[in-house]
Amino acid sequence: MTNLEALYQEVILDHNRKPRNFREMENADRRIEGRNPLCGDELTLWLKLDGNRVSDISFKGTGCAVSKSSASLMTSTVKGKTVDETMTLFDRFHDMITGKLPEADRASMGSLAALGGVSRFPIRVKCASLAWHALKSALEDGGDNVSTEHEGPPQTEGA
Numbered sequence: 001m002t003n004l005e006a007l008y009q010e011v012i013l014d015h016n017r018k019p020r021n022f023r024e025m026e027n028a029d030r031r032i033e034g035r036n037p038l039c040g041d042e043l044t045l046w047l048k049l050d051g052n053r054v055s056d057i058s059f060k061g062t063g064c065a066v067s068k069s070s071a072s073l074m075t076s077t078v079k080g081k082t083v084d085e086t087m088t089l090f091d092r093f094h095d096m097i098t099g100k101l102p103e104a105d106r107a108s109m110g111s112l113a114a115l116g117g118v119s120r121f122p123i124r125v126k127c128a129s130l131a132w133h134a135l136k137s138a139l140e141d142g143g144d145n146v147s148t149e150h151e152g153p154p155q156t157e158g159a
């Protein structure tokens with residue numbers, strides 16, 4: 001394991017042990033539940049919007065270290081961003097965990113880069129993307145239950 005991989009591992013473990021924004025939210029504008037039946041990950045996501053901006057975001061749930069740390073990292077990163085910025089980030093994050101984001105671009109992902117190694121473990125992609133799919137659905141559709149069960153296999157061409 002390289003030093004960088006060890007650092008990424010530590011970020012994931014830290015967010016799993018002490019997930020950020022791990023709480024229920026009163027008076028949320030959006031609430032959504034997501035589940036990944038393949039692994040048993042479940043989470044509820046709450047959002048508060050101020051115009052076109054995500055002013056507050058929180059989650060609670062149970063699941064593996066990847067799903068929990070991904071939700072923690074996602075909420076930390078997205079809070080304060082506009083909906084447009086959030087959607088762009090969703091696409092880049094999804095590209096990263098499915099191996100489509102060039103390695104050189106990974107550094108631009110900030111702490112989210114810690115989850116880049118997931119692209120080598122296709123079974124874990126759904127764990128890492130669960131919170132993001134819930135977020136996207138909450139912003140686009142106003143919130144409904146989402147499941148990553150029917151998501152297609154990750155595409156690795158162009159990696």
Ligand code: ZN
Nearest residue numbers: 039041064127
């Ligand atoms: Zn999982």
